[in-house]
Amino acid sequence: MKVTVFGTGYVGLTQAVCLAQVGHSVLCMDINAERVAALSEGHCPIFEPGLAPLLEKNLACGRLRFTTDAAEAAQYGRLHFIAVGTPPQADGSADMRYVFSVIDSILEHADGPKVIVNKSTSPVGTVDRIKARISQAVADADRYQVISNPEFLKEGSAVEDCMRPDRIIIGGAAPAEVELLRELYQPFSRNHEKVMVMDARSAELTKYAANCMLATKISFINEMANLAEHLGADIEMVRRGIGSDPRIGYDFIYPGCGFGGSCFPKDLQALRRTAEAEGLDPLLLGAVEAVNQRQKSRLFSKIQRHYPGGLHGKVFALWGLSFKANTDDIREASSLVLLEALWAAGASVQAHDPQAMHEIQRHYGARPDLKLVPCKDDALEGADALVIVTEWQDYRVLNLDKVPQQLADRVVFDGRNLFEPEHMAAAGLTYYGIGRGQVNPPCPY
Numbered sequence: 424m425k426v427t428v429f430g431t432g433y434v435g436l437t438q439a440v441c442l443a444q445v446g447h448s449v450l451c452m453d454i455n456a457e458r459v460a461a462l463s464e465g466h467c468p469i470f471e472p473g474l475a476p477l478l479e480k481n482l483a484c485g486r487l488r489f490t491t492d493a494a495e496a497a498q499y500g501r502l503h504f505i506a507v508g509t510p511p512q513a514d515g516s517a518d519m520r521y522v523f524s525v526i527d528s529i530l531e532h533a534d535g536p537k538v539i540v541n542k543s544t545s546p547v548g549t550v551d552r553i554k555a556r557i558s559q560a561v562a563d564a565d566r567y568q569v570i571s572n573p574e575f576l577k578e579g580s581a582v583e584d585c586m587r588p589d590r591i592i593i594g595g596a597a598p599a600e601v602e603l604l605r606e607l608y609q610p611f612s613r614n615h616e617k618v619m620v621m622d623a624r625s626a627e628l629t630k631y632a633a634n635c636m637l638a639t640k641i642s643f644i645n646e647m648a649n650l651a652e653h654l655g656a657d658i659e660m661v662r663r664g665i666g667s668d669p670r671i672g673y674d675f676i677y678p679g680c681g682f683g684g685s686c687f688p689k690d691l692q693a694l695r696r697t698a699e700a701e702g703l704d705p706l707l708l709g710a711v712e713a714v715n716q717r718q719k720s721r722l723f724s725k726i727q728r729h730y731p732g733g734l735h736g737k738v739f740a741l742w743g744l745s746f747k748a749n750t751d752d753i754r755e756a757s758s759l760v761l762l763e764a765l766w767a768a769g770a771s772v773q774a775h776d777p778q779a780m781h782e783i784q785r786h787y788g789a790r791p792d793l794k795l796v797p798c799k800d801d802a803l804e805g806a807d808a809l810v811i812v813t814e815w816q817d818y819r820v821l822n823l824d825k826v827p828q829q830l831a832d833r834v835v836f837d838g839r840n841l842f843e844p845e846h847m848a849a850a851g852l853t854y855y856g857i858g859r860g861q862v863n864p865p866c867p868y
C-alpha cells in the first residue's frame with residue numbers, strides 16, 4: 424500500500440520504517456531539511472534500538488523515501504499518517520499548529536481521495552475539528568476521511584512495540600476505512616487480532632487515559648517512597664509486596680527521581696486543560712503532576728542535606744542524562760532539573776550517558792561546569808560524589824573495590840534504587856536511595 428507519513432520524529436520515523444519493512448511503500452515528509460537530508464543518506468537522527476539497520480535496509484530496497492516537498496507528499500499516499508509534535512503551550516494545552524499545518528498542506532496539494540490518519544496525541548475533538556477545517560476549506564470535503572489512530576509505542580522499544588503492538592485503536596472510521604487499516608496493519612496482527620474499532624473521541628481519550636494512568640502509578644509509588652523514608656520502611660520491599668498482587672502488577676511502580684519524556688508530562692497537562700475547559704476540576708491529574716515536579720527535586724534536596732556547608736566547588740559524577748534508559752531523548756528529563764540546581768549552587772558536573780550526551784551538548788552548549796566523558800568510570804575521576812539519574816543497564820554494577828577510593832566524599836545518591844543500602848555501607852559508602860528508610864533493626868534477608 425502507498426503511505427505518506429508526515430513527521431520523522433520518534434513516532435513518524437519508527438512507523439514509516441516498520442511499514443516499509445513489512446512491504447508497504449512509504450514516503451516520509453518533514454519540514455526539517457537537515458533531518459530529511461540525513462535520513463535520505465541512511466543516517467538515523469535518533470537512537471532507538473533496531474531502528475538504524477531497518478532504515479538502511481528499506482532505503483536501499485526503495486520502499487522508503489524522505490522528502491521536504493509537501494506537494495509530493497500530499498499526492499503520494501492513499502493513506503496520510505500525521506505524526507508531528509503536539510507540544511504543550513504556555514497554559515499546558517496541546518499546541519495543534521503542526522497538525523493543522525499538515526492538514527492545510529494536504530488540502531492545498533492533494534489530487535484525489537485521501538484517508539487522513541492522526542497518530543499525533545491530540546485533544547478529544549481533534550478529528551471533529553479537522554473535519555470542520557476541511558469542510559470550510561474545500562467544496563469536495565467528502566473526498567477526505569479522517570481517523571484517529573493513537574500511537575502507543577514506547578521510546579527505547581519503539582521498533583519492537585510497532586512490530587508487535589498490544590492494540591491498534593482505530594477511531595471514527597467508516598467500515599471501508601476500517602478494512603483499509605486492517606489490511607495495512609495485518610502484518611502486525613498475525614498473533615491475534617489487535618485492531619479495536621471505536622468512535623474518534625473515545626480513541627483520542629484512550630491515548631491520554633493510558634499515559635495518565637501510567638504516570639499516576641509512578642507518582643503513587645513515589646509518594647509511598649517518601650512516606651517510607653519517614654516511617655523507617657524500605658520501599659523496595661513495599662514495591663515487591665504490592666506488585667505481587669496481580670490487580671496491581673510490577674510494571675510502572677519503580678520509585679525514582681521523577682518521570683520525564685515528551686509524553687507523560689505534556690499529556691497530563693493537556694488532559695487537565697481539556698477537563699478544565701469543560702468546567703471540571705481534575706484533582707487527581709493535578710496531584711500526579713505536582714508529585715512528579717517535587718520528585719524531580721528529591722535528589723538535589725538529598726545532596727543539599729548531605730552538604731550543609733554548601734556545594735560550591737564540589738564535583739559530582741553524574742550517570743544518566745536521558746529521561747529513561749535506551750533512548751537519547753532528554754525532553755523533560757530529571758537530569759536537567761538536577762544539573763541546573765547543581766550549577767546554581769556552584770557545583771560542577773562530570774556526566775556520562777550511553778546515548779544522550781550529544782543532546783545535552785546541544786541543549787546547554789559548552790560550559791566550564793559541565794564535562795561530558797566517554798566512559799562512566801571517567802566521570803568518577805576527581806569527583807566528590809556520584810549521582811545516578813537514569814537506569815541504564817550500564818550502571819547496574821558498581822565496582823565496590825574501586826569506587827569508594829575514587830570518590831573523595833565516598834557518597835552515592837541513587838535516583839533509581841539500583842543498589843542495596845547494606846552493600847554500599849559495607850563498602851564504606853554513604854548511600855542515599857529513594858524511599859529506602861532506615862529499617863531498624865535491619866532486615867536479615
Ligand SMILES: NC(=O)c1ccc[n+]([C@@H]2O[C@H](COP(=O)([O-])OP(=O)(O)OC[C@H]3O[C@@H](n4cnc5c(N)ncnc54)[C@H](O)[C@@H]3O)[C@@H](O)[C@H]2O)c1
Nearest residue numbers: 430431432433434453454455507508509521543544574578
Ligand atoms: N515519542 C513518543 O514516545 C510518543 C509515543 C506515542 C505518541 N507520541 C505522540 O506522537 C506525536 C509525535 O511525537 P514524536 O516524539 O515523534 O515527535 P518529535 O518531536 O520527535 O517529531 C516531530 C517531527 O514532526 C516534524 N514536523 C513538524 N511540523 C511538520 C509538518 N508540518 N510537516 C511535516 N513534519 C513536521 C518535526 O520537524 C519533527 O521532526 C506527538 O503528538 C506525541 O505526543 C509520541
